Amino acid sequence: MYYISQPNLLQLLAQLKEDYQVFVPVKSGEQRYYKEYTDAAGDIVIGEVRPFEPLKAFFVRAREIVAEDFKSDIPARTSKPLAIVGVKACDLKGFKIQDFVFSDHDYQDPFYINNRQTNLIISADCTLAIKTCFCLALGLKPYPQEDFDLNLSPIETGFLVEVGSEKGQLIINKFYSLFENAGKDLINVKDEQRFRVIKEVENNIKAEDIPQQDEFTGMIERNYEAKLWEEEAKTCVECGACNTICPTCHCFLLYDQKHRKRSSRLRIWDSCMLKDFARVAGGANPRPKLWMRLRNRFEKKFDFFPKVARIYACTGCGRCIWACPAKIDIRRVLKKLTENV
Amino acid sequence: MYNPYRIIEAEVIEVIPETPTIKTLRLKPAEVIAFATGQFIELTVPGVGEAPFTPSSRPAVKDVLEVTIMRVGKVTEKIHQLNKGDIVGLRGPFGKGYPLEEFKGKAVLVVGGGCGFAPLRSLMYSFFEISADLEKLLFRGGCKNPSEFLYRKEIEGWAQRADLDLRLTVDQGDSTWKQNVGLVTTILDDLDMDTRNGIAIVCGPPIMMKFATIKLLDLGFSEENIYLSMEKNMSCGIGKCGHCRLGTYYACKDGPVFRYSKIKSFPGIWE
Numbered sequence: 068m069y070y071i072s073q074p075n076l077l078q079l080l081a082q083l084k085e086d087y088q089v090f091v092p093v094k095s096g097e098q099r100y101y102k103e104y105t106d107a108a109g110d111i112v113i114g115e116v117r118p119f120e121p122l123k124a125f126f127v128r129a130r131e132i133v134a135e136d137f138k139s140d141i142p143a144r145t146s147k148p149l150a151i152v153g154v155k156a157c158d159l160k161g162f163k164i165q166d167f168v169f170s171d172h173d174y175q176d177p178f179y180i181n182n183r184q185t186n187l188i189i190s191a192d193c194t195l196a197i198k199t200c201f202c203l204a205l206g207l208k209p210y211p212q213e214d215f216d217l218n219l220s221p222i223e224t225g226f227l228v229e230v231g232s233e234k235g236q237l238i239i240n241k242f243y244s245l246f247e248n249a250g251k252d253l254i255n256v257k258d259e260q261r262f263r264v265i266k267e268v269e270n271n272i273k274a275e276d277i278p279q280q281d282e283f284t285g286m287i288e289r290n291y292e293a294k295l296w297e298e299e300a301k302t303c304v305e306c307g308a309c310n311t312i313c314p315t316c317h318c319f320l321l322y323d324q325k326h327r328k329r330s331s332r333l334r335i336w337d338s339c340m341l342k343d344f345a346r347v348a349g350g351a352n353p354r355p356k357l358w359m360r361l362r363n364r365f366e367k368k369f370d371f372f373p374k375v376a377r378i379y380a381c382t383g384c385g386r387c388i389w390a391c392p393a394k395i396d397i398r399r400v401l402k403k404l405t406e407n408v
Numbered sequence: 409m410y411n412p413y414r415i416i417e418a419e420v421i422e423v424i425p426e427t428p429t430i431k432t433l434r435l436k437p438a439e440v441i442a443f444a445t446g447q448f449i450e451l452t453v454p455g456v457g458e459a460p461f462t463p464s465s466r467p468a469v470k471d472v473l474e475v476t477i478m479r480v481g482k483v484t485e486k487i488h489q490l491n492k493g494d495i496v497g498l499r500g501p502f503g504k505g506y507p508l509e510e511f512k513g514k515a516v517l518v519v520g521g522g523c524g525f526a527p528l529r530s531l532m533y534s535f536f537e538i539s540a541d542l543e544k545l546l547f548r549g550g551c552k553n554p555s556e557f558l559y560r561k562e563i564e565g566w567a568q569r570a571d572l573d574l575r576l577t578v579d580q581g582d583s584t585w586k587q588n589v590g591l592v593t594t595i596l597d598d599l600d601m602d603t604r605n606g607i608a609i610v611c612g613p614p615i616m617m618k619f620a621t622i623k624l625l626d627l628g629f630s631e632e633n634i635y636l637s638m639e640k641n642m643s644c645g646i647g648k649c650g651h652c653r654l655g656t657y658y659a660c661k662d663g664p665v666f667r668y669s670k671i672k673s674f675p676g677i678w679e
Contacts, residue, residue, distance in 0.1 A: 318650030325455025
């Protein structure tokens with residue numbers, strides 16, 4: 068375990084800029100989001116809680132060109148590899164789903180793999196929970212345990228640094244003078260802080276009476292014909308915010324553009340809540356009603372993914388609760404699904 | 409690394425009008441696209457979009473492939489406006505073909521409806537090549553009416569084949585129609601084959617596949633031996649974009665042909 072001071076971390080980020088496009092979490096008012104690191108800006112907040120946008124946004128862009136004309140090459144990327152700083156545990160779990168979809172089974176997606184293979188992930192502990200946090204229910208902790216290169220635990224004047232990969236160790240080795248060995252007292256401070264944040268999330272779970280993931284088994288099949296889908300979908304306005312904001316949602320739409328003589332194929336994020344998502348040629352639609360599409364969303368997360376990848380495609384980040392203008396609350400839906408045994 | 413989204417240029421070398429709403433395009437791709445019967449390709453109209461089609465031609469012919477397309481939507485509307493010499497794009501082949509090897513030594517019944525004749529024509533060409541290895545081969549085809557009967561002349565010509573037991577029907581006859589009138593399920597009785605060990609392959613509109621499957625189970629076919637072509641919104645072709653999910657499968661990579669036993673437990677398969 069290492070320690071790095073706040074000024075030294077900023078120096079490290081400045082150094083990393085040589086090889087990477089570095090993104091850091093910043094805070095403006097109550098909003099947290101990622102911003103490209105240029106110089107030591109005062110609005111960087113490494114700890115606290117997950118930012119507004121999901122981590123997937125860096126790896127499968129909301130809109131990107133995947134083919135041009137009839138050329139066989141992969142459209143070139145001009146930017147440096149990505150270094151994302153301050154990634155929280157819930158978003159790291161998002162990688163498990165995105166990696167499964169885009170790189171780990173059957174067919175590989177070269178765009179995603181390019182981004183992932185070259186990336187540097189410097190994650191961070193949550194130092195507080197907001198009301199919508201419920202990661203513990205999905206078997207996570209509010210601090211990263213895997214899938215990072217380096218992890219930062221913010222404490223008073225700096226950060227404890229845990230190495231999670233060979234790539235992370237190489238960073239330490241390369242910039243060794245910026246780091247110190249961490250003493251036992253600092254490690255205790257980190258552990259106490261982690262314990263405190265766990266308590267905060269536990270309190271959220273108690274307050275909302277959120278079920279644990281081991282209660283999820285079979286809940287979708289059991290409730291497939293249940294009334295709850297219609298009840299829950301009543302207020303849905305089909306905006307798709309729950310999909311775009313979700314760190315595990317991966318569906319996309321391929322579409323074509325022609326400009327003068329050049330034609331391009333692009334992919335943009337898609338949403339299974341939109342009416343035409345599964346519509347086939349000739350107009351037949353397997354999910355014509357909104358409640359069927361809401362059910363499909365939950366089926367994908369809590370039935371499909373556990374069956375094909377042995378993982379629930381929810382991280383407990385709570386973004387969809389916050390984003391939904393219709394106040395459809397995933398915690399409430401999970402509660403209804405598990406109550407009906 | 410291979411780019412699964414890349415588009416292979418192809419020239420339209422012939423446009424064959426089939427019915428008032430259906431045309432067949434003969435396409436010559438810039439590089440060979442070797443498909444197994446039952447696999448599909450994505451056909452791109454540059455700048456407009458792409459849509460999935462199962463080739464209707466002989467898989468053995470490598471340099472040219474045919475797709476038979478009904479005019480039903482935005483992309484197919486544009487496809488119907490294409491002329492000889494126009495350039496389109498192709499991706500694929502995607503999905504799993506029919507397991508022809510597994511059918512050898514067995515009696516095979518092919519049931520087709522309407523547009524389902526397109527992929528089935530390719531399959532029938534493959535069967536004709538190996539018909540000596542099949543115990544027997546039966547084709548039962550149905551269509552709305554004689555004027556919309558895809559490949560009518562060609563399929564009626566199959567009646568001359570010694571290696572095929574053929575029966576056709578239309579929902580509504582006219583003066584040119586001398587054969588059975590009624591749904592395709594009405595020509596499935598009295599099959600001269602061992603249904604318990606035989607293979608049944610069905611391709612057609614979902615409603616037809618549903619009732620054909622019920623009938624086939626009734627006739628003694630086993631769930632494992634009924635092969636269905638599932639029409640889903642297949643887009644990326646590699647199980648990533650999410651549009652064609654069918655239970656725990658994606659039709660584009662795990663299908664589009666499925667044994668009934670594999671998918672019967674999923675809700676809403678006929679919708």
